[in-house]
Amino acid sequence: xxxxxxxxxxxxxxxxxxxxxxxxxxxxxxxxxxxxxxxxxxxxxxxxxxxxxxxxxxxxxxxxxxxxxxxxxxxxxxxxxxxxxxxxxxxxxxxxxxxxxxxxxxxxxxxxxxxxxxxxxxxxxxxxxxxxxxxxxxxxxxxxxxxxxxxxxxxxxxxxxxxxxxxxxxxxxxxxxxxxxxxxxxxxxxxxxxxxxxxxxxxxxxxxxxxxxxxxxxxxxxxxxxxxxxxxxxxxxxxxxxxxxxxxxxxxxxxxxxxxxxxxxxxxxxxxxxxxxxxxxxxxxxxxxxxxxxxxxxxxxxxxxxxxxxxxxxxxxxxxxxxxxxxxxxxxxxxxxxxxxx
Numbered sequence: 001x002x003x004x005x006x007x008x009x010x011x012x013x014x015x016x017x018x019x020x021x022x023x024x025x026x027x028x029x030x031x032x033x034x035x036x037x038x039x040x041x042x043x044x045x046x047x048x049x050x051x052x053x054x055x056x057x058x059x060x061x062x063x064x065x066x067x068x069x070x071x072x073x074x075x076x077x078x079x080x081x082x083x084x085x086x087x088x089x090x091x092x093x094x095x096x097x098x099x100x101x102x103x104x105x106x107x108x109x110x111x112x113x114x115x116x117x118x119x120x121x122x123x124x125x126x127x128x129x130x131x132x133x134x135x136x137x138x139x140x141x142x143x144x145x146x147x148x149x150x151x152x153x154x155x156x157x158x159x160x161x162x163x164x165x166x167x168x169x170x171x172x173x174x175x176x177x178x179x180x181x182x183x184x185x186x187x188x189x190x191x192x193x194x195x196x197x198x199x200x201x202x203x204x205x206x207x208x209x210x211x212x213x214x215x216x217x218x219x220x221x222x223x224x225x226x227x228x229x230x231x232x233x234x235x236x237x238x239x240x241x242x243x244x245x246x247x248x249x250x251x252x253x254x255x256x257x258x259x260x261x262x263x264x265x266x267x268x269x270x271x272x273x274x275x276x277x278x279x280x281x282x283x284x285x286x287x288x289x290x291x292x293x294x295x296x297x298x299x300x301x302x303x304x305x306x307x308x309x310x311x312x313x314x315x316x317x318x319x320x321x322x323x324x325x326x327x328x329x330x331x332x333x334x335x336x337x338x339x340x341x342x
Contacts, residue, residue, distance in 0.1 A: 002342075003057045003120035004320040009047035014320050017057065020116065020124040025072030026090075028128030030082060035062035035118045035340050036145050037327045038086075039176055040264055043241070044112075045328070048266030052113055059119030060086040060111040061148035063141045066132075067122070075129045081141075083133040083297065084118060084125060086111065086149035087290045091130035102287040107131065109287065119320060121342050133297060142339045143300060146181070146307035150337070151296050153262060153288040154181030154239070159189065160292070161284040162235040162260030169193040170235040171224055172212075173248050175203035176330070177310060177337050178262055179239035183210050184305065185296075195224060195233065197248065200331045210309065221251040228254070238262060243269045250276065259283045313338040 003017040022029055038061060044052045052058075066080040076082065088107030089096050095103040102108050107127055111117040116124070125131055135144055159182055164170055168191040172179045175198035186194060195214045196207040204215040216223045225232065232254035238246050241263025249259045250272050259281065271283075299305040312335050315323040323340055326333045 001121040002317050006052055006056045006058050007054050019122050022068050022070045025070040026127050027070045028066050028073055028076055028125045029068040030064040030123050030125055031067045032062050032064040032118055032123055032342050034142050034145050035059050037338055038149055042328055043264045043266055057116035057120050058112045059117035061145055062118040063144050073128045076132055081135045083135050083144055084148055085131050085290045088126055089130045090127045099291045101289045143308040146310055147296050147300055150177045150181040152290045152292045154178050155185035155292050156288050157262040157286040158182035158237040158260050159186045161286050162237055162258045164189045164191055164235050166190040167192045168234040171195040171233040171252055172237045172239055173197045173245045174239035175207045180210055182237050187211050202334045220248050224252045241265045253281055256280045261285045310337045311339055312336045315340050317342045
């Protein structure tokens with residue numbers, strides 16, 4: 001089969017690899033129909049995720065069709081159309097019972113990380129009964145790829161962890177795919193203002209169409225403090241994963257506010273406790289658990305949530321390296337999310 005293979009920082013190649021097969025009774029083999037590239041994949045390319053080793057097939061998102069299942073799989077059978085969760089969950093360990101699927105003792109974020117992932121014609125899914133979701137016929141499968149990861153990540157790590165509530169003034173620092181996913185899902189809770197910060201003018205224009213009430217391109221701290229009459233924001237969502245954007249969040253959060261970190265940080269940041277110690281501020285981190293995935297899936301299928309608007313570019317699997325180049329050059333290419341069809 002064809003697959004996109006990682007060979008160390010900055011090195012990927014489309015290669016012929018052996019087709020995977022069912023190994024454990026709880027496995028399913030899925031023929032991937034659509035997948036995508038995540039910002040986390042770009043962090044892998046930068047060397048920020050050392051667990052990903054030479055020879056790994058990348059990718060942790062997608063939809064497809066079940067081709068084979070192990071003897072212990074009861075919820076799926078050959079021919080079922082499925083959504084692949086970015087998080088693999090056994091459903092039985094201590095962390096799964098606490099709905100912390102990302103820390104599953106037998107799974108978690110393993111696809112495209114410690115086992116081969118979805119940027120291929122086929123993928124083996126461990127613990128299929130609790131890591132796959134049925135999707136109906138005649139739906140927009142490309143749009144559903146957004147439910148694999150970025151929508152639950154933006155919602156769970158940003159909106160829920162940030163405690164967004166009606167009337168809040170919130171700022172989303174970073175208008176990449178996950179930041180825009182946080183923007184879309186924050187509107188479930190009717191904040192009074194949603195300020196989006198980014199250096200990319202195109203993404204800020206997109207953010208306006210997605211529901212941002214204000215956008216900030218430069219001098220973020222100064223501009224946001226002006227917009228909030230010196231008070232700051234109730235919730236600052238960090239959606240990039242670098243020191244500068246985390247610093248912005250620390251500088252704009254109001255007393256009693258929340259800083260909700262989504263970004264994947266490959267390097268340390270400085271925590272300004274000399275300013276924050278007295279401010280009753282809550283700082284949260286989270287790796288997506290996909291506990292919200294069933295709700296988000298229903299919201300998309302009902303038409304209440306419209307993730308297709310996140311998709312800007314289309315490629316076939318043979319063009320996977322080209323897709324990485326476009327996604328990695330998002331500002332120049334005006335890319336938000338790419339779809340790779342196998």
